[in-house]
Amino acid sequence: MSTQNPVIALAGNPNVGKTTLFNAITGAHQTVGNWPGVTVERKEGYFIREGKRYEVVDLPGIYSLAAASPDEKVARDFLTHSKPDLVINIVDASNLERNLYLTLQLMELKVPLLIVFSMLDIAAQNGIEIDFDHLKSHLECPVRPLVLTKRFDAGQLFHDIESALDREPCGATVRYDEIVEKHLENISALLDEYKKEKAWPEAWNEIPQKWTVLKLMERDPLFHKELPFEWSEAVEKEIRAVETHRNQSSATALADDRYGYIRGLVKDVAQHKTEAGSTFSDKIDRVVLSGVWGLPVFFVVMYLVFLLSVRASEPIMGWLEDGITWLMVDQFGALLRGWHFPEWISYLLSDALGGGLATIASFIPPIFFIFLSLSILEDSGYLARAAFIADKFMRRVGLPGKAFIPLVVGFGCTVPAIMATRTLESRRDRIFASLLTPFMSCGAKLPVYTYLSILFFPKHADLAIFGLYLFGIVMGMVFALLLRKTLFKTDPGNFVMELPAYHMPTFNAIGLHTWHRLREFILRAGKVILLVIVAVNILQGLSFTLNGQETNVLEIAGKAVTPLLRPMGVPHDNWGASVALISGVFAKEAVVGVLEGFYPDSSAIPGAFGGTASGIAFLIFVLLYSPCAATLAALLKEHGWRWSLFSFFYLTLLAWIVATVVYQIMTFNAGSWLWLGVSAALVLLFIGSLNLMGKKNVVES
Amino acid sequence: MLSNRNTNPLRNLGRHFRRRRKACHCKAGDCIGLDGLQSGREALVTCNNDIKTIERGLYHGKKVMSQRNVAGEPNIVVAVGDSRYVLDRRIARMIRVRLV
Numbered sequence: 001m002s003t004q005n006p007v008i009a010l011a012g013n014p015n016v017g018k019t020t021l022f023n024a025i026t027g028a029h030q031t032v033g034n035w036p037g038v039t040v041e042r043k044e045g046y047f048i049r050e051g052k053r054y055e056v057v058d059l060p061g062i063y064s065l066a067a068a069s070p071d072e073k074v075a076r077d078f079l080t081h082s083k084p085d086l087v088i089n090i091v092d093a094s095n096l097e098r099n100l101y102l103t104l105q106l107m108e109l110k111v112p113l114l115i116v117f118s119m120l121d122i123a124a125q126n127g128i129e130i131d132f133d134h135l136k137s138h139l140e141c142p143v144r145p146l147v148l149t150k151r152f153d154a155g156q157l158f159h160d161i162e163s164a165l166d167r168e169p170c171g172a173t174v175r176y177d178e179i180v181e182k183h184l185e186n187i188s189a190l191l192d193e194y195k196k197e198k199a200w201p202e203a204w205n206e207i208p209q210k211w212t213v214l215k216l217m218e219r220d221p222l223f224h225k226e227l228p229f230e231w232s233e234a235v236e237k238e239i240r241a242v243e244t245h246r247n248q249s250s251a252t253a254l255a256d257d258r259y260g261y262i263r264g265l266v267k268d269v270a271q272h273k274t275e276a277g278s279t280f281s282d283k284i285d286r287v288v289l290s291g292v293w294g295l296p297v298f299f300v301v302m303y304l305v306f307l308l309s310v311r312a313s314e315p316i317m318g319w320l321e322d323g324i325t326w327l328m329v330d331q332f333g334a335l336l337r338g339w340h341f342p343e344w345i346s347y348l349l350s351d352a353l354g355g356g357l358a359t360i361a362s363f364i365p366p367i368f369f370i371f372l373s374l375s376i377l378e379d380s381g382y383l384a385r386a387a388f389i390a391d392k393f394m395r396r397v398g399l400p401g402k403a404f405i406p407l408v409v410g411f412g413c414t415v416p417a418i419m420a421t422r423t424l425e426s427r428r429d430r431i432f433a434s435l436l437t438p439f440m441s442c443g444a445k446l447p448v449y450t451y452l453s454i455l456f457f458p459k460h461a462d463l464a465i466f467g468l469y470l471f472g473i474v475m476g477m478v479f480a481l482l483l484r485k486t487l488f489k490t491d492p493g494n495f496v497m498e499l500p501a502y503h504m505p506t507f508n509a510i511g512l513h514t515w516h517r518l519r520e521f522i523l524r525a526g527k528v529i530l531l532v533i534v535a536v537n538i539l540q541g542l543s544f545t546l547n548g549q550e551t552n553v554l555e556i557a558g559k560a561v562t563p564l565l566r567p568m569g570v571p572h573d574n575w576g577a578s579v580a581l582i583s584g585v586f587a588k589e590a591v592v593g594v595l596e597g598f599y600p601d602s603s604a605i606p607g608a609f610g611g612t613a614s615g616i617a618f619l620i621f622v623l624l625y626s627p628c629a630a631t632l633a634a635l636l637k638e639h640g641w642r643w644s645l646f647s648f649f650y651l652t653l654l655a656w657i658v659a660t661v662v663y664q665i666m667t668f669n670a671g672s673w674l675w676l677g678v679s680a681a682l683v684l685l686f687i688g689s690l691n692l693m694g695k696k697n698v699v700e701s
Numbered sequence: 702m703l704s705n706r707n708t709n710p711l712r713n714l715g716r717h718f719r720r721r722r723k724a725c726h727c728k729a730g731d732c733i734g735l736d737g738l739q740s741g742r743e744a745l746v747t748c749n750n751d752i753k754t755i756e757r758g759l760y761h762g763k764k765v766m767s768q769r770n771v772a773g774e775p776n777i778v779v780a781v782g783d784s785r786y787v788l789d790r791r792i793a794r795m796i797r798v799r800l801v
Contacts, residue, residue, distance in 0.1 A: 063753075063756040063757055064756040066752065066756065068753065094783050095758075095782060095783050095784055097758055097782065098756075098757060098758040098781075098782070098784065101756060101758075122783075126783055248748075248750060249750055249752075251752045252749070252750050252751075252752055252755055255752060255755040255756065255760065256755070256760055256761050259755070259760040259761075259763075263762075279783070281785070282768065282780070282785075285768070285769075285778070285785070289768075289769055289778060290769075291771055384787075387787075388776060388778070388787045391774075391775055391776055391787075392774060392775065395775045400789070401775075401776065401787070494753070494789045494791060494792050495775070495776060495787065495788075495789040495792075496753055496754060496757065496786060496787070496788055496789060496792060497786065497787045498757070498784060498785065498786055498787075499778065499785040499786065499787060501785075
């Protein structure tokens with residue numbers, strides 16, 4: 001066997017069962033889904049067999065090795081640069097031709113290959129019969145058919161993996177058109193000369209020369225940039241000769257030849273017993289995608305998601321919070337006092353830490369139900385349809401329909417939503433969609449909405465929360481239109497998306513999906529929230545005398561910020577609200593925790609805000625202002641510090657303007673003109689600066 | 702006015718300079734853009750120069766069926782074998798198909 005700890009990569013088209021296989025062989029519990037783009041970065045796991053450790057890497061789904069989008073680039077870079085010891089290529093048996101296109105490219109890359117055929121049950125339903133032995137003899141590759149949705153013989157698969165590790169790469173090769181082959185040989189000869197005269201690019205060291213030649217023929221920019229101009233020109237001459245001969249671009253000529261090979265192969269090894277007709281998914285799509293029913297179904301589904309998240313979580317939130325408060329604050333506090341612990345220790349452990357835990361626990365139900373709804377939508381296959389329905393609106397604001405998926409994911413958490421923008425092909429679309437995700441009220445904002453809506457609108461809390469969600473979407477669309485007219489003037493990228501077949505979501509898949517998201521969310525946000533709540537409690541407890549009056553650090557900081565929030569209705573003495581907003585930058589749920597810390601009797605909050613108008617303005621500010629620290633970090637990682645800062649400053653400014661305008665209009669008086677004027681001036685400044693950035697072309701199209 | 706005898710060479714000269722559609726084996730009026738394929742109709746791809754859609758199986762000679770094509774919508778839905786794709790109308794326009 002080649003190495004001590006062999007590295008096995010799982011590669012294949014999107015949505016063919018790579019993650020299911022990954023979970024099965026590593027015993028991991030990675031999320032699987034029913035939409036293309038579940039895996040946007042590689043996931044690593046391992047299994048140990050007979051004392052030997054095998055590293056397994058689950059790569060994002062790809063249709064070819066062209067690396068058009070970042071997730072495809074992740075997959076290609078790993079296959080070409082990390083040189084795995086074995087690639088398990090998962091092929092959807094119900095869609096042989098398209099899947100074998102990637103298989104051929106992997107064979108051309110000369111990596112040791114094991115081909116696993118999945119979706120055999122669907123292929124059988126569609127009347128497709130495949131002679132695997134015959135296929136194996138043609139491809140000269142080990143082949144293993146598996147039904148991944150049921151329990152399968154993992155021992156047999158491990159045996160296949162072990163024997164495939166010892167094998168040479170697959171023997172079959174594609175013969176291109178005679179003229180194309182001649183020019184490929186010419187390029188190869190050019191590269192031989194180049195090797196003698198110049199230093200061979202380091203990136204090409206690990207790659208077979210034939211593959212480099214094919215990539216050059218396809219005009220792959222990542223390969224062409226490695227060649228000096230005069231050599232690149234010589235290669236270009238060969239490419240042009242092929243294009244003249246074939247009367248089509250060189251890349252499409254190669255693709256056509258590969259498909260020519262595949263068609264012959266499939267004709268030989270597979271039989272369609274029945275004529276492909278309407279599938280079950282087609283029948284549902286006739287309603288779900290129809291002009292008449294499509295939109296109503298879409299809105300009903302979205303409303304049900306909201307209803308489930310708000311209504312189902314309300315009673316559980318109360319039980320959890322009361323239960324943990326009783327246990328951690330009342331009982332634990334009494335125990336500590338009974339043991340005669342110093343007062344500050346029992347305050348820190350029971351009131352600060354225990355209260356913080358109770359606050360975090362109250363956030364969990366709404367976030368759980370949001371994630372649960374999203375998991376059901378994704379696993380059923382509806383999410384991709386929703387993207388199609390939403391495309392009509394998305395186009396108007398300058399985004400492709402595919403960007404709808406990250407935006408919907410944003411209702412759960414903005415961080416994975418920003419990661420999900422990787423499935424968009426153009427950089428413009430990725431940045432644009434990422435900037436809009438904070439407008440989709442994430443699960444962390446829901447506890448804030450619920451807490452304050454129940455206080456300010458006890459009879460119409462549902463309506464108020466739904467209104468905030470809708471307002472976020474509307475503001476997102478307005479902001480998108482503004483960005484389209486200023487920063488992102490070019491058209492959105494082309495939209496090609498596969499509609500996966502509908503699946504009945506399984507409890508296992510939904511449970512895993514929801515659990516992963518919830519766990520990640522609790523671990524990421526929980527730590528920050530707990531720290532913020534404990535810090536606020538401690539700072540509040542550290543009081544000293546200033547100018548004859550007892551005060552604390554938080555009061556001084558809060559009072560310094562409150563004048564800025566006065567135009568949106570936060571009274572001077574409600575500096576707790578300012579502290580809550582500052583804490584919200586770390587994690588949105590901290591807003592509730594801090595307010596609870598300041599106002600243990602929550603019924604005092606409406607009075608502290610001075611009325612409903614300032615409550616509404618405050619909720620709007622929470623909805624629109626700077627994304628949380630984790631989101632800013634995700635923006636920094638994906639698009640750089642400029643876009644992270646942009647999001648922080650522009651969204652906070654936007655939140656201030658909108659909250660001020662709403663408050664001033666609701667409590668209109670002579671003084672309102674001043675603040676409405678200031679808001680108008682800031683709007684002009686806002687648009688002007690966006691225009692200026694647009695002219696500087698900060699986002700190259 | 703030029704006589705027919707004189708206009709024909711001029712027309713041919715124009716055709717000579719007109720950009721040829723790559724790999725399109727269509728006679729005049731024989732092919733339509735995929736965006737023009739009505740819902741429920743089947744067609745064969747006669748030329749496609751978009752590598753992204755070729756990789757997804759819309760290669761020369763492949764049978765496609767339009768599942769949803771509503772004028773004014775930015776996308777169409779097509780069935781290619783057992784796969785269903787949402788295609789941008791701009792891409793669909795560039796894919797030439799012949800009705801079957």
